[in-house]
Amino acid sequence: MSQIPVAVLGATGSVGQRFVSLLDAHPWFKVAALTGSDRSVGKPYAQACRWVLTDPMPEWAREMVIAPSSPEALEARIVFSALPSDEAKEVEPVFARAGMAVCSNASAYRREADVPLLLPEVNADHVGLVRQQRRERGWSGCILTNPNCTSTGLTVALKALQDAFGLKRAFVVSLQALSGAGYPGVPSLDIIDNVIPNIGGEEEKVEWEPRKMLGSLGAEGVALAEIRLSAHTNRVAVTDGHVVVASVELGVEVSPEEAAAAMAAYQAPPSARELPSSPRPVIRVRGEADRPQPRLDRMTGNGMTTVVGRVRPDPLLHLKFVTLSHNTIRGAAGGSIYNAELLVNEGLL
Numbered sequence: 132m133s134q135i136p137v138a139v140l141g142a143t144g145s146v147g148q149r150f151v152s153l154l155d156a157h158p159w160f161k162v163a164a165l166t167g168s169d170r171s172v173g174k175p176y177a178q179a180c181r182w183v184l185t186d187p188m189p190e191w192a193r194e195m196v197i198a199p200s201s202p203e204a205l206e207a208r209i210v211f212s213a214l215p216s217d218e219a220k221e222v223e224p225v226f227a228r229a230g231m232a233v234c235s236n237a238s239a240y241r242r243e244a245d246v247p248l249l250l251p252e253v254n255a256d257h258v259g260l261v262r263q264q265r266r267e268r269g270w271s272g273c274i275l276t277n278p279n280c281t282s283t284g285l286t287v288a289l290k291a292l293q294d295a296f297g298l299k300r301a302f303v304v305s306l307q308a309l310s311g312a313g314y315p316g317v318p319s320l321d322i323i324d325n326v327i328p329n330i331g332g333e334e335e336k337v338e339w340e341p342r343k344m345l346g347s348l349g350a351e352g353v354a355l356a357e358i359r360l361s362a363h364t365n366r367v368a369v370t371d372g373h374v375v376v377a378s379v380e381l382g383v384e385v386s387p388e389e390a391a392a393a394m395a396a397y398q399a400p401p402s403a404r405e406l407p408s409s410p411r412p413v414i415r416v417r418g419e420a421d422r423p424q425p426r427l428d429r430m431t432g433n434g435m436t437t438v439v440g441r442v443r444p445d446p447l448l449h450l451k452f453v454t455l456s457h458n459t460i461r462g463a464a465g466g467s468i469y470n471a472e473l474l475v476n477e478g479l480l
């Protein structure tokens with residue numbers, strides 16, 4: 132098939148750079164445009180962007196001139212949005228109305244009833260909400276969202292447990308990487324030798340977004356999963372990779388070995404298994420006492436796999452374990468690209 136032209140909105144930031152890197156040599160998508168704020172518009176990408184990834188900036192991107200974030204300025208069928216939420220709220224519907232599929236990382240539309248909040252390996256069927264969205268809003272394009280990067284790995288692990296045993300409650304604590312705060316993000320003097328025990332708005336997201344993704348899609352839309360979640364979110368001095376430690380109460384009591392086996396065996400729904408960005412495996416369960424660790428394990432499955440470890444009994448609830456997910460790959464740019472692949476594969480573009 133010929134490649135589909137795509138654009139990256141907010142291409143110079145932490146997530147935008149990941150998009151540029153992951154879309155280099157993508158089998159289905161070809162980058163036709165990159166956008167930024169007024170600070171960057173009109174400049175070549177290499178000049179506007181302070182590249183912080185270890186992979187080199189792709190050659191094709193270097194001379195691409197940064198465009199404004201408006202549909203008239205670019206020719207694309209899919210638009211990957213790495214815009215700040217306030218900007219996304221204004222701009223994303225304009226693209227959807229103009230007939231483009233917006234795959235967004237921003238939180239602006241995640242809670243809208245007709246907007247899919249997607250992790251294809253968890254709730255691929257929710258992509259069907261796009262039909263309702265187009266009908267109700269009169270758009271020929273659409274908006275799809277991925278969850279915040281802390282909910283991502285946690286929700287994948289919870290889904291495997293929910294399917295196998297049922298799920299009642301989860302108490303979770305995050306240790307979140309610096310790249311999750313964007314670029315330049317948290318000042319170095321605030322974070323070196325430190326842990327910051329507050330990330331604005333994050334706890335509310337982690338307590339709500341998994342319930343939408345683990346909920347079921349019916350004629351009335353998504354019924355939120357009946358799970359109670361309590362989250363503490365913290366920023367730590369790690370570059371990439373969010374750790375979430377979780378204690379859970381399941382529908383039935385099972386041994387740590389049974390829970391670990393269910394997570395290791397978990398498979399994505401069939402429509403999301405064989406896409407270019409499908410995580411392989413969906414969950415990697417590690418047996419060592421001191422894993423997963425961000426530096427050692429975040430690139431498992433090209434950064435798309437959720438890594439779980441330390442599955443053990445919990446004296447308060449049933450089980451406790453650790454999850455790790457790459458925040459700018461599975462939790463952001465890679466996740467959006469996976470969503471776009473699902474949309475194309477379902478004939479919804």
Ligand SMILES: NC(=O)c1ccc[n+]([C@@H]2O[C@H](COP(=O)([O-])OP(=O)(O)OC[C@H]3O[C@@H](n4cnc5c(N)ncnc54)[C@H](OP(=O)(O)O)[C@@H]3O)[C@@H](O)[C@H]2O)c1
Pocket residue numbers: 140141142143144145146147166167168169170171172179200212213214215216218219236237238278279280310311312313314315458459462463
């Ligand atoms: N970082 C993560 O791990 C992560 C994970 C999941 C979701 N998200 C979400 O993804 C989005 C991007 O996050 P980030 O971490 O990449 O932020 P970031 O590093 O601050 O990058 C923001 C990007 O948006 C552009 N921008 C800012 N204001 C704009 C405007 N008025 N018009 C057009 N472009 C504008 C910036 O362009 P200039 O450089 O030209 O100013 C930059 O490219 C946010 O909504 C965030 O919540 C982030």
